[in-house]
Amino acid sequence: METLSLLLDGFAIALTWQNLLWALVGVTLGTIVGILPGIGPALTVALLLPVTFGRDPIGSFIMFAGIYYGGMYGGSTTAILLNTPGESASIITALEGNIMARQGRGGAALATAAIGSFVAGTLATIGLTFVAPAMVQLALRFGPADYFALMVLAFTTVTSLLGSSLVRGLTSLFFGMALGLVGIDLQTGQARYTLGMLEMLDGIDVVIVAIGLFAVGEALYVASQRHTGAADVIAVKDSIWMTKEDWRRSWKPWIRGGLLGFPLGALPAGGAEIPTFLSYTLERRLSRHKEEFGKGAIEGVAGPEAANNAAAAGVLVPLLTLGLPTSATAAIMLAAFQQFGLQPGPLLFENRPDLVWGMIASLYIGNAMLLVLNLPLVGLWVRLLSIPAPLLYGGILVFATLGTYSLNNSLVDVATLLVIGVVGFLMRRYDIPVAPAVIGLILGPLAEQQLRRALAISQGDYSIFVTRPISATLLAIALVALVGPMLARFIGARRKRGEAAA
């Protein structure tokens, strides 16, 4: 099989000692930022971009992938011991895991989360290995109209699934796209929305926006809320080795979570939150211990935590094969590719198989490293949770300004960071999700480019979007994704009204 030999070549690259070191640095950093509240993998990759500039892209991407996977592992530790999920994908883990920890079963919860993450992460990486080449074959047949339709689909699914309401998600998305308009129009060289400032000609850097929204905006929001109670860290009293009973109850949820998470992550459908939610529902339905759900059922940790990691691997499929990011971290990874002058997609598999397969191989290695890092060493990581919030946020903002300044050694960038941070604070305060803005900012210009290319090919005929089968199908799905939830809500509301009247 060609894929297997490519993967073996990838292992040959990933197993050099430098790349093993990058992977180790990545998974360690990822675990740390996953555990720490207020900082996540998207922010970390954004902050590290200036450091990796001009270095070997293979090592850098192996590190970024490690951060990405590591963040998923670390997030579960915080969710279980602190009940404030470090990652939005760990919200479900916090439900059962924190209750288990309160009952003195924190060790078992941590173990089932880590081993489940390993099992499902490995399953999903195998999925990635074999699905990606097939997707590349499909992507080779995509024209500009199809790419545009695909982006429209990503926009609609990402916004209708993230956040509390469709209008709010769309507001965030269009805001990001509007920021993406600033700068020189690539096709005609016209300046747009630069307000006469030279610094604005290059546009607003997605990295600054990500750091502004995730670090500064988040810090301001936490500052504004700091008197609403702090949660206590729960000490791990029991052994981290699971009992036979724990294993018996965990292994099926791990595999089911992996099988559920990977395809849902791979569809352009917005990250890892939905699969964890579905896995939790599924495990509750299938469990023989239904009465334990809500009181510390181990299946409720094992399934969602596995699904969360599998979905994280799934997100890499559209990112690598189509250049389509469907989560905030993936959007920053796309920005990282652009920084190295690379464009993910079929051509990347053609031109840089060393990079693509080295990175995929490193995911297997990183997963194994994470299992070792997270189980025996968990006591070490738990201590991170005792860093007082004042010092934690002080450090985060020092690194945020440092990362922004070192992009171009420009104070204008740092000022932009502050402005974006205030906007991010207001978005948090008014309950507008921030992730769609980041995705809109990076995908907006690409969507515009494909739209104009498509219409140039069709001589300005808009029917090209519905006469090409791929494009028509994708747009139809987008329409369903947009209208479906609205319709469901409408019907639900009518039914409720009917009940109230009865």
Next chain:
Amino acid sequence: MTGTNGAPDGPAPAPAGRGRAPGPSGTRPTPAWLHPDLLLAIGVLALAVFFFVGALQIRVSPAYEHIGPRFFPFLVSTGLAACGLGLLAGALRRAGVADGPAAPAAPGEPAPLADWRSVAITVAALLAQILLLERAGFIISSTILFAGVAWAFGSRRHGRDVVIGFILAFVVYWSFTQWLGLRLPAGILRPVLVWLGGS
């Protein structure tokens, strides 16, 4: 089930993507004209107008093209305007029933408590970083930023914060400039840093 009796001790299965703590919502009757979404809608509409007017000012080259540099800006500003109107409609509808049982669960209620003093100190610390980074140098400005943010977040041990901030800033400066090849302003500490063997 209006939400006032609240969930038992266990956390409610909050929709994914929202990490807001379940605050005591629903107790304040919001005057119709002061619904927070109203402000938000006005802001979004203003942004839409800004980008629409800006689109009109983009010069269109005479070269033959099917859609020019204005088309997508029009699309985006129209989208923003539609969102603004959607938020406005939602705000007006919900404001009308603000006292009813539908209000507490509605999205968009800003969290009740706001510690404006902490926010202001954090912003001031960031402004100090912008003003001092190139004048006083990275180490000094970052120490001030660190201590300022720690203060904003409730720390009262200012001496400790300054020391920790200084150590952090120094270690970061040293490793980034010496080993990672980034340039950071040395500022007024340059003589000391040069003496230590750095640049």
